Amino acid sequence: MIEQTLKHSTTSHTSGLLEPVWAEIVSITPEAEGISTFWIRFTDPAVAATYSFQPGQFNMVYIPGYGEAAISISSSSEDSALIGHTIRFVGNVTRAISRLKVGDVIGIRGPFGSAWPIREMEGHDVIIACGGVGLPPLRPVIYYIMNHREKFGKVYLLYGARTPSDLIFPKEYASWEEANIQVHVTVDRADEDWQGQVGVVPMLFYRFRMDAPNSLVLTCGPEIMIRFVVYEGLARRVQPENIYVSLERNMKCGQGSCGHCQLGPYFICKDGPVFRFDALQPYFNVEEF
Amino acid sequence: MQNEFIFGVNSTVALQKKDFDLLLKKLQELGYEVVGPRVDEQTLRYGQINTMNDLPKGYISKQEAGRFQLIHTGHSRYFDVIPGAQSWKQFLFPSRVELFELNKNAGRWDINRTESHSPAYAFIGVRGCELAAIQIQDKAFIREDFTDPFYQERRERAFLIAVNCSNPAGTCFCASMGTGPRVESGADLILTELDNVFLLKIGSELGRNVLNGLPVESASAFLLQAAERELEQASKKMGRTLDTEDLPELLLENLDAAHWQKINSRCLSCANCTQVCPTCFCWDTVDTMSLNGTETKRERVWDSCFNPGYSYQAGGNTRPTIHSRYRQWLSHKFGTWKVQYGTLGCTGCGRCITWCPAGIDITEEIAALRKEVKK
Amino acid sequence: MQELDKVKLELGKIPWFQELQIKHLDMIAGITQLKQAHAGETLFRESDKEDFIYIVLEGRVALDMFVPPRGKVRFYTAERWEVFGWSSVTPSVRQRTAGATAVTETFLAAVEAAKLRELCDQDHTLGYLVMRRLANVVASRLLITRLQLLDMFSSPEENNAK
Numbered sequence: 007m008i009e010q011t012l013k014h015s016t017t018s019h020t021s022g023l024l025e026p027v028w029a030e031i032v033s034i035t036p037e038a039e040g041i042s043t044f045w046i047r048f049t050d051p052a053v054a055a056t057y058s059f060q061p062g063q064f065n066m067v068y069i070p071g072y073g074e075a076a077i078s079i080s081s082s083s084e085d086s087a088l089i090g091h092t093i094r095f096v097g098n099v100t101r102a103i104s105r106l107k108v109g110d111v112i113g114i115r116g117p118f119g120s121a122w123p124i125r126e127m128e129g130h131d132v133i134i135a136c137g138g139v140g141l142p143p144l145r146p147v148i149y150y151i152m153n154h155r156e157k158f159g160k161v162y163l164l165y166g167a168r169t170p171s172d173l174i175f176p177k178e179y180a181s182w183e184e185a186n187i188q189v190h191v192t193v194d195r196a197d198e199d200w201q202g203q204v205g206v207v208p209m210l211f212y213r214f215r216m217d218a219p220n221s222l223v224l225t226c227g228p229e230i231m232i233r234f235v236v237y238e239g240l241a242r243r244v245q246p247e248n249i250y251v252s253l254e255r256n257m258k259c260g261q262g263s264c265g266h267c268q269l270g271p272y273f274i275c276k277d278g279p280v281f282r283f284d285a286l287q288p289y290f291n292v293e294e295f
Numbered sequence: 296m297q298n299e300f301i302f303g304v305n306s307t308v309a310l311q312k313k314d315f316d317l318l319l320k321k322l323q324e325l326g327y328e329v330v331g332p333r334v335d336e337q338t339l340r341y342g343q344i345n346t347m348n349d350l351p352k353g354y355i356s357k358q359e360a361g362r363f364q365l366i367h368t369g370h371s372r373y374f375d376v377i378p379g380a381q382s383w384k385q386f387l388f389p390s391r392v393e394l395f396e397l398n399k400n401a402g403r404w405d406i407n408r409t410e411s412h413s414p415a416y417a418f419i420g421v422r423g424c425e426l427a428a429i430q431i432q433d434k435a436f437i438r439e440d441f442t443d444p445f446y447q448e449r450r451e452r453a454f455l456i457a458v459n460c461s462n463p464a465g466t467c468f469c470a471s472m473g474t475g476p477r478v479e480s481g482a483d484l485i486l487t488e489l490d491n492v493f494l495l496k497i498g499s500e501l502g503r504n505v506l507n508g509l510p511v512e513s514a515s516a517f518l519l520q521a522a523e524r525e526l527e528q529a530s531k532k533m534g535r536t537l538d539t540e541d542l543p544e545l546l547l548e549n550l551d552a553a554h555w556q557k558i559n560s561r562c563l564s565c566a567n568c569t570q571v572c573p574t575c576f577c578w579d580t581v582d583t584m585s586l587n588g589t590e591t592k593r594e595r596v597w598d599s600c601f602n603p604g605y606s607y608q609a610g611g612n613t614r615p616t617i618h619s620r621y622r623q624w625l626s627h628k629f630g631t632w633k634v635q636y637g638t639l640g641c642t643g644c645g646r647c648i649t650w651c652p653a654g655i656d657i658t659e660e661i662a663a664l665r666k667e668v669k670k
Numbered sequence: 671m672q673e674l675d676k677v678k679l680e681l682g683k684i685p686w687f688q689e690l691q692i693k694h695l696d697m698i699a700g701i702t703q704l705k706q707a708h709a710g711e712t713l714f715r716e717s718d719k720e721d722f723i724y725i726v727l728e729g730r731v732a733l734d735m736f737v738p739p740r741g742k743v744r745f746y747t748a749e750r751w752e753v754f755g756w757s758s759v760t761p762s763v764r765q766r767t768a769g770a771t772a773v774t775e776t777f778l779a780a781v782e783a784a785k786l787r788e789l790c791d792q793d794h795t796l797g798y799l800v801m802r803r804l805a806n807v808v809a810s811r812l813l814i815t816r817l818q819l820l821d822m823f824s825s826p827e828e829n830n831a832k
Contacts, residue, residue, distance in 0.1 A: 023444055024394050024580060024593055025406065040825070054689035070397050070404050071591040094608040096825060111403060125311035138823040194818050196744040201773055204732065204747045206817040209810070213749060218570035228822040234813070256608045258580060261441040264598070265577030266605055268627065270547070276440075292550045294619035 024259065026113025027053045028070045031106055032088055037045045037174040038167075041139065042081060043092040044103065050112065057084055060121030061146030062252060062280045067091060067103065068113030075099040076092045076275070077258035078116065078143035085152055089114075092142035092174065118260035120280045121254050122224055123250055131159040131221040135235045137207045140227030141174055143252055143279075147224065152185040159220065162208035166231075170200045173224050186216065208234035211242065218243045226252035233290070236283060249283035269295065296507040300507040305494045307516055308511035312373075315347045315493060317509050322417040322431035325505070328452055330386065332378050333421030336535050337365055337648055341386070351376045358534070358645065361654030374420055374488045376462035380650050382573035383425055386416050387449045388432060390597045394580075399589040415452035424467075424644035425474025426482055428573030433634040435576045435639040444596070454501065461525040465534030466645030468658055472539065476529040476644040487522040493523050537644065537658045538665065541638065545665060546630035546655035550622065554664045559618040561653050564599070566599035568655075569624065574640050577605070600624050625657065678755075680727055681781060684751050686803055694796045701785040707772035718766040720758035722780040726750055733768045745809070745818065747773060753807045757818050759785035759790075759800070820821025 014279055029046040036042045038252070048054040059065075059208050064078040070241060075097060081090030095104040106112065134153065163182060167173045170193050179189045190210045192203040203210075207227065223239040225232050232251055239249050255267035255274040262276030270289040289295055302308050310318065322329050322344075331344040334351050344350065350608040354376040357364040363379060372447050421429070429450075436446035460469070460476035469475030478485045483502035487494040494514050497503045569575040579598035584591045598605055600623045606614040632640035641657070648656045681687050687695060695814045704727075708714055713724070713731065724731070726748050733746040735755060745768075748754040754770060757763075763783070790797030 018793050020325045023595065025408075028404070070399075071588070073580065094609075100609075103594050135363075144734070167822070172823065184407055192747075193819070194823065198732075198742050198744070198771075200369060200736075200744060201730075202747075203749065204744045206814050206822075210632070212752075212810075215514055230820060231822050234817065255613065259578075263435070263443060263576075264443060264579065265600070266598070267602075268623070268631070270626075271631040272634075274796070287712070288547070289550075294616055295550060295623070 008217070011137070023075075024115065025117050026066075029089070029114050031108050031110050031112065033108060034106075038172050040104075041092065041094045041174055042104070043090050043142075044106070045081070045088045045090050045111075046061060046112065046114070047088055048114070054086075057088075057117075058086055059091070059117035059146075061124065061150055062122040062143055063117035063119050064143070064257070064260075065089075065091065065114050065116030066097070066118065066120075066257070066281065067093075068115065069099055069102045069106075072099050072102040074113075074115070074187040075103070076118075076254075076260070078252075078279075080142035080145045082149040083172075084150065084151075085148045092139065092145075094139045099238065105131050115260060118257075120278055122252075123222065123282075124150060124282055125224075127151075127222050127247055128157045129159065131217050132161045133164065133211075133216065133221055133223045133224045133225075133239075134162065135207055135223060136212070137227030137231045138168070138172070139174070140225070140231070140252070141165055143226050144192045144224060145175065146184060148187065151187065152182070155185055160217070161187045162214055163187055163189045164192075164207055164213075165189070166194070166205075166207035166210070167225075168194050168200070170196055190214070206234075207231055208238045211238040216242050216244075218247075221248065223249045224252075229253070236290070246284035246287060247282055251281050251283055251286060253281065253286075254279065297573050299502065302497060302506070302513070303512070304497050304503055307494055307514045307519065308340065308506065309492045309494055309514045310509065311492055312347075312510050314510050318505070319344060319346060319419075320453065321505055321509065327417035328414040329397065329417045331421060332376070334365065338363060339365065339376060339381075341378070341381045341383065344620055347373060350374070350419070355462065356464055358466045358649045360466065360648050360656045364510065364650050368638055371490060372460045372462075372488055374486070375405065375462040375478060377462070377467065377588065377645075378420075378425075380571045380646060382423060382571070382644070382646070383429060384573050384575075385484070386418070387429065388436070388576065388578075388597075390549070392445050392595045394593040394595055395445055396590065396592040404591075413449045413452070415454070416449065416535075419456050420486075421455050421457040421478075421482060422460050422469075422473070422644070423457070423478045424469040424642040425573055426455070426473075426478055427469075427474035427642040428644065429455075429641060430481060430544045430574055431574045431636065431638055431640060431642065434638070444642040454505070455482040455484075455498075457485045457498075457524055458520070459487045459529075461486065461488065461529045463529055463533045464645065464649075466648040466656075467533045467643065468535040468537050468645060469643035470530045471537040471658075472639065472641060472643035476533070477526050487525070489521055489525070491517060492518065494518060524641035527669055535648070535656075535658045539639070541628045542661070543633045545661070549668050550626065550662060552667055553616045554660075554666055554667045555622045556636040557618075557663075558621045558655070558660070559616060561655055562617050562621050563653055564603075564620055565616045565652060566601040567650050567652060569598065569601060570648040570649045571645060572628075572644065573646070574628075575599070578606075597624065600627070625660065626655075629661065671678060673704075674699060677704060679686045679801050680777075683727075684721060684725060684779075686751075690796075694793070694799070697789050697793070697796065698781060698786070701782045701789070703780045705780050707776045707778065709772055709774050709776075711770060711772045711776075713770040713778075714755070714766050715737070715769045720755070720763050720766055722754065722785055723755045723758050723783050723786065724748075724770075725781070726752050726754070726778055726780040727776075727777040730773040731776055733769050734771060740768070745829050746814065753789050753804070754803050755783075756807055759786055759804065761787075777786075794829075 028049045033045045066074040068074045077091040080092040087185045225235040257275040258264045262273035267274035332339045350373040398405040436443040457478040483499045485496040628640040732747045733740045
């Protein structure tokens with residue numbers, strides 16, 4: 007006997023658990039060593055017509071026999087004809103993805119998770135601070151801002167990577183700047199050919215004067231980088247509720263059921279990956295939590 | 296033509312023990328797969344119950360940290376023995392379930408769903424702690440925003456005969472958790488065992504229908520009083536207690552307490568506690584591929600926060616130490632579970648204490664943490 | 671405009687100079703030269719004498735070390751209003767521990783390090799303000815170096831090998 011909602015009955019058994027829909031790889035864009043963007047189109051026109059996502063959400067990308075990987079969507083949320091996933095080849099599943107070719111079919115479940123606070127950003131300055139493959143989940147935000155530039159105040163992109171050749175989407179920075187987004191790029195180390203900045207992402211907060219009470223900070227990247235971006239924001243008196251963090255954990259089911267991606271009371275796949283910092287604060291500095 | 300069945304939901308009837316097989320037979324005739332505790336490999340396991348002779352009559356279990364001993368005393372009771380490692384979880388949330396198969400045809404994958412119906416189970420002898428555990432798992436698997444179809448089907452079809460516990464074991468602490476030894480509601484029938492009769496409180500319309508036609512009588516005031524005395528005694532036999540005051544706060548505000556480190560040297564990270572825990576719900580997926588690469592299947596299997604792979608992500612394990620995994624387990628059970636589901640994740644069944652090969656006792660660990668924090 | 675007035679004007683634009691008294695600004699201006707460097711021009715090399723502490727007024731200066739056989743490795747770039755060459759004002763003056771190269775057309779304020787040390791010794795109020803500022807520069811540089819040392823973007827395999 008089940009409390010409240012359920013009555014004794016026999017239900018027809020249709021298992022929707024972990025079942026993917028299929029999508030064909032339309033093109034593959036190499037972005038940097040070990041990182042490519044896979045552009046896909048759903049094979050079922052009905053799925054293609056109804057699929058939509060919000061900036062910051064992710065899909066579970068499934069390779070039959072290998073399993074699934076949680077991959078953020080890096081394309082525009084306002085153009086879902088093709089969906090882009092920018093993937094770093096670091097695990098078993100993503101390495102299997104690296105061997106796929108145009109025309110191959112993959113499974114998709116999603117979109118899952120919380121989104122960047124587009125509504126809350128309206129009328130405010132926005133600081134997007136990210137590193138490495140922390141940029142792809144924020145690219146839909148950049149596209150959204152470009153499409154609705156008048157809705158937002160000053161916009162800064164602070165982006166860093168290990169070396170100049172590890173920077174992704176470099177050809178797009180000029181168009182972002184044309185859309186009145188201040189782009190500050192840095193690398194951890196470089197040789198003499200690099201004309202840009204050398205340093206780390208948190209340092210890029212030194213490069214402009216922030217209107218802190220009127221600013222939102224959005225950050226994604228290695229957890230250590232996120233911590234120091236948050237500290238820079240807090241040091242400049244950005245309120246914790248105006249800092250948004252996208253976290254990564256071992257996402258598996260995408261529905262807050264399997265338990266793997268828990269961080270304190272949260273299932274990152276369902277309650278995150280994007281969190282308002284004040285919600286994370288109690289657990290933010292607990293080691294190995 | 297039968298007489299109309301006069302007993303309503305919430306009334307209590309008496310069934311002579313010799314007639315219990317009629318109840319089992321009725322359930323079998325209704326299509327239920329009747330399961331309950333059986334003596335097996337010197338412990339108790341849940342398996343098929345054909346007649347009441349399959350039940351562990353005359354046994355008790357002695358349970359302490361890291362210790363389970365089944366003893367045959369020859370008493371006349373069928374339900375006076377506290378169960379072993381297994382719980383009803385294995386029926387509602389099987390440890391391995393095939394989700395679907397894929398077959399490759401001309402470069403495309405065709406999906407084959409697992410269409411088989413799960414059996415409709417009748418559980419014989421669900422303890423208060425176990426019933427509470429089922430209700431806790433309901434909250435995890437049947438939510439407004441997500442429902443697990445496998446769990447839901449099994450759960451909706453299950454017939455529950457709960458049992459009031461009159462002989463708790465040494466590792467039991469359900470009284471502290473407020474889940475037992477008495478069962479108030481939440482089952483189709485609630486059984487209290489006396490020397491010659493079973494008292495059955497009717498918990499649902501379905502329970503009432505199952506009893507219809509069986510030789511039950513109204514329970515006399517004498518029998519009801521005798522049952523009451525048994526249950527009052529039971530709470531006193533409980534081997535352990537847990538102070539539940541401000542438990543979520545105790546754990547979540549002391550995640551950096553020194554006590555956690557002390558667990559490193561004792562806990563083996565074997566995951567036994569999570570496997571025997573009737574509320575632990577974590578699962579993983581397993582993909583297997585045929586050798587020729589044209590067939591693959593996905594299965595859902597039990598996982599544990601003590602397994603290193605559980606918290607693995609690109610770049611390494613977010614909980615690389617044993618104490619961080621133990622802290623995850625305990626702070627989930629007694630802390631964040633409350634935030635997620637509105638209840639604690641522990642029912643006081645004591646399995647994790649009994650079946651820990653290192654004899655780690657959560658009631659002691661919580662008490663030790665409380666002591667450290669108070670200092 | 672007189673050279674000294676130009677120096678004062680430029681120094682006055684730097685945010686942290688705005689907390690100095692006029693007399694202190696004048697004292698520092700008196701030991702400061704404005705310099706220009708073209709893209710690619712070397713400002714100093716490792717092992718050079720530590721003579722000036724620099725403030726970038728405009729442009730970008732790369733700090734680098736020569737590592738055989740990797741060549742010149744850039745580990746930091748100083749941007750507008752940032753200080754580099756700060757070890758020249760510490761008590762134990764050695765030789766330069768890194769090289770500095772203008773990445774773009776760059777304008778700099780070059781403060782004579784030995785004279786700045788003297789001024790700080792004579793006027794402890796100025797000394798306190800200068801050293802407090804330099805402590806901040808050193809702390810942030812140390813943090814950046816630590817974050818670089820962690821190699822945040824390294825691949826999991828490399829991390830596991832460590």
